[in-house]
Amino acid sequence: MQLEDSVSKIKGVGDKTSTLFHKLGVDTVEDLIHLYPRYYLSYEEPVDIDALKVGARAAIRASIASYAEAKRVRSLMLVTCTVKDITGALKITWYNMPYLCRTLHIGQEFIFVGTVTAKGAGLVMEHPEFYSPEKYADLTRTRQPVYPLTGGLSNKLVSKAMRQALPLMQQMEESLPAQVVSEFHLMPVSHAVCQMHFPESEEALRKAANRIVFDEFFFYLASMEMIKERQNYQENHYPIPYTKDTENFIRRLPFTLTNAQKRVIDEIRADFAGEHTMNRLVQGDVGSGKTIVAVIAFLMAVQAGYQCAYMVPTEVLAYQHYESISKLLSGKRVRIGLLVGSLSAKKKRHIYEKLKKHELDLVIGTHALIQDKAEYDRLALVITDEQHRFGVKQRQALSEKGWEPHVMVMSATPIPRTLALILYGDLDISIMDELPANRLPIKNCVVGTKYRPTAYRFIEKQVAMGHQVYVICPMVEESESLEVENVISYTDTLRAAVGQGIHIEYLHGRMNSEEKREIMQRYYNREIDVLVSTTVIEVGIDNPNATVMMVENAERFGLAQLHQLRGRVGRGDAQSYCIFICGKETKEAMERLEVMGKSNDGFFIANEDLRLRGPGDFFGYRQSGEANFELADIYNLTLIQI
Ligand code: ADP
Numbered sequence: 001m002q003l004e005d006s007v008s009k010i011k012g013v014g015d016k017t018s019t020l021f022h023k024l025g026v027d028t029v030e031d032l033i034h035l036y037p038r039y040y041l042s043y044e045e046p047v048d049i050d051a052l053k054v055g056a057r058a059a060i061r062a063s064i065a066s067y068a069e070a071k072r073v074r075s076l077m078l079v080t081c082t083v084k085d086i087t088g089a090l091k092i093t094w095y096n097m098p099y100l101c102r103t104l105h106i107g108q109e110f111i112f113v114g115t116v117t118a119k120g121a122g123l124v125m126e127h128p129e130f131y132s133p134e135k136y137a138d139l140t141r142t143r144q145p146v147y148p149l150t151g152g153l154s155n156k157l158v159s160k161a162m163r164q165a166l167p168l169m170q171q172m173e174e175s176l177p178a179q180v181v182s183e184f185h186l187m188p189v190s191h192a193v194c195q196m197h198f199p200e201s202e203e204a205l206r207k208a209a210n211r212i213v214f215d216e217f218f219f220y221l222a223s224m225e226m227i228k229e230r231q232n233y234q235e236n237h238y239p240i241p242y243t244k245d246t247e248n249f250i251r252r253l254p255f256t257l258t259n260a261q262k263r264v265i266d267e268i269r270a271d272f273a274g275e276h277t278m279n280r281l282v283q284g285d286v287g288s289g290k291t292i293v294a295v296i297a298f299l300m301a302v303q304a305g306y307q308c309a310y311m312v313p314t315e316v317l318a319y320q321h322y323e324s325i326s327k328l329l330s331g332k333r334v335r336i337g338l339l340v341g342s343l344s345a346k347k348k349r350h351i352y353e354k355l356k357k358h359e360l361d362l363v364i365g366t367h368a369l370i371q372d373k374a375e376y377d378r379l380a381l382v383i384t385d386e387q388h389r390f391g392v393k394q395r396q397a398l399s400e401k402g403w404e405p406h407v408m409v410m411s412a413t414p415i416p417r418t419l420a421l422i423l424y425g426d427l428d429i430s431i432m433d434e435l436p437a438n439r440l441p442i443k444n445c446v447v448g449t450k451y452r453p454t455a456y457r458f459i460e461k462q463v464a465m466g467h468q469v470y471v472i473c474p475m476v477e478e479s480e481s482l483e484v485e486n487v488i489s490y491t492d493t494l495r496a497a498v499g500q501g502i503h504i505e506y507l508h509g510r511m512n513s514e515e516k517r518e519i520m521q522r523y524y525n526r527e528i529d530v531l532v533s534t535t536v537i538e539v540g541i542d543n544p545n546a547t548v549m550m551v552e553n554a555e556r557f558g559l560a561q562l563h564q565l566r567g568r569v570g571r572g573d574a575q576s577y578c579i580f581i582c583g584k585e586t587k588e589a590m591e592r593l594e595v596m597g598k599s600n601d602g603f604f605i606a607n608e609d610l611r612l613r614g615p616g617d618f619f620g621y622r623q624s625g626e627a628n629f630e631l632a633d634i635y636n637l638t639l640i641q642i
């Protein structure tokens with residue numbers, strides 16, 4: 001057997017089990033080896049029978065005191081017997097194990113491990129595991145791995161398969177240079193992998209986990225370095241000039257660019273004209289005006305005769321950008337297309353064809369842009385918006401649609417600089433730390449639910465002034481349908497609570513793209529005053545006339561997410577307000593939310609968030625498969641400082 005063999009090569013793993021393993025992302029023996037335990041069970045020292053506590057799992061050392069009897073109760077075969085130690089006796093029951101009647105004999109001593117429940121007057125231990133004292137002594141010295149499982153795949157089966165792969169683990173070649181292993185006092189990789197699955201001691205396990213996490217960081221950082229190296233040698237195939245026409249376009253915008261915008265545009269210009277391909281992350285707080293920067297870059301590339309692609313995470317956002325960018329670029333002879341998953345097959349085909357024939361200069365869309373069918377012609381610039389919603393792979397998939405095009409990614413989730421270097425180590429970073437001058441700082445308040453009626457009166461007043469409002473209902477984690485119900489019932493409540501003339505609509509994740517778009521369109525057209533929504537609207541939505549953002553159960557959201565939500569208002573000249581309703585007024589929740597009240601600065605919030613959550617949650621920032629660390633997430637390590 002070899003590492004690259006299919007798991008089905010392992011004895012006892014048939015087709016059915018292979019399919020189950022596949023669900024866990026395990027196809028080869030090597031994948032199996034990297035399926036690390038979620039946690040470990042330890043076997044405790046036995047306690048006396050009279051010390052047992054109802055509901056707690058415990059081990060006892062006792063001998064069989066009565067013949068085991070089997071009895072059928074409905075469809076169950078129940079085996080019962082009594083065991084005793086010097087402190088007392090205990091009843092034990094097993095289900096569907098009738099053969100125990102033959103194998104258990106009076107006087108035999110075992111260690112029983114299980115949970116006791118109170119039945120009638122006495123206690124019962126139900127369906128315990130049991131071991132000979134010798135076997136149990138072995139177990140207490142070790143810890144039992146508990147693996148990630150899926151229906152039909154038991155921990156026992158995974159453990160058994162793992163045991164068969166043990167010889168391969170022992171022969172694994174060292175993956176790091178010897179110098180690194182010794183310098184950082186690391187456990188050899190073969191040893192570490194074995195210890196992860198079959199730990200000999202607490203200490204060995206800790207060292208093993210340390211080693212595995214080290215590898216994950218090491219290879220991630222190394223691959224980032226490699227990409228960066230490669231890019232540094234990547235010749236600029238698409239020199240793009242800055243023309244008079246672009247200059248005029250900028251001059252005729254309805255606003256003057258902020259200094260930060262100007263600076264980033266200068267950086268892009270330099271990249272376009274430089275020797276190497278552009279690879280740039282534009283990090284700008286919500287509302288800092290990243291879109292126009294992208295549009296200017298597109299215009300330059302299109303005027304130089306190239307094609308461009310703009311990838312965004314949601315369809316709602318794709319439509320919004322399509323419309324606003326079409327408007328901005330009208331009269332510029334830029335042929336713009338929209339490509340999203342929900343288009344009819346026919347429409348999609350049409351767009352694909354036009355892209356291929358270069359009858360489109362700029363395509364705006366979602367993941368549909370990186371499907372196999374999408375082929376481009378002289379694709380010279382790809383931009384990903386709200387990068388934090390995509391993974392490195394998707395970002396690469398888009399650039400691989402062309403031949404080493406210029407790449408720009410934009411993110412509104414400010415992250416501390418060290419983290420940015422890790423996640424985006426392969427990119428040059430531009431920071432947009434300035435909001436357009438017409439913006440008034442958003443006024444925030446963090447309040448309890450008692451404040452709700454006051455908030456409603458406030459909303460009425462803002463609507464009377466011609467402004468619009470967002471209300472965010474919390475996500476319902478358990479199910480999307482509960483979430484839908486929640487949004488709808490909240491909308492009803494709100495309709496009853498505010499004045500007649502106010503038009504309220506809702507938006508949720510279950511609506512299809514057409515419905516969502518229609519609602520958003522009506523909201524932009526100001527036919528809707530108050531939009532009740534789940535966090536679907538979180539990213540990118542731009543309606544400068546909205547001045548109130550009210551977030552229900554704000555304590556359930558992360559600070560970075562709240563900051564994103566807040567970014568939906570304060571986009572125009574009018575004073576905007578953010579009302580965070582705290583549904584659970586504990587000290588911690590209030591303290592955390594107060595951070596939002598204190599500052600509108602995304603970078604400050606990101607740092608505070610990190611401080612409050614502690615470094616253990618460092619990678620909580622990493623979203624949707626940004627970098628796939630298996631263990632690094634779980635272990636609180638300060639390896640990053642190396
Ligand atoms: P974000 O950085 O969050 O993506 P957007 O690009 O959506 O921000 O811009 C937010 C709003 O600010 C838009 O309505 C946009 O037209 C406007 N805007 C962008 N730049 C400026 C500027 N320099 N002055 C005034 N308004 C601007």
Ligand code: MG
Nearest residue numbers: 290291385540
């Ligand atoms: Mg944006």
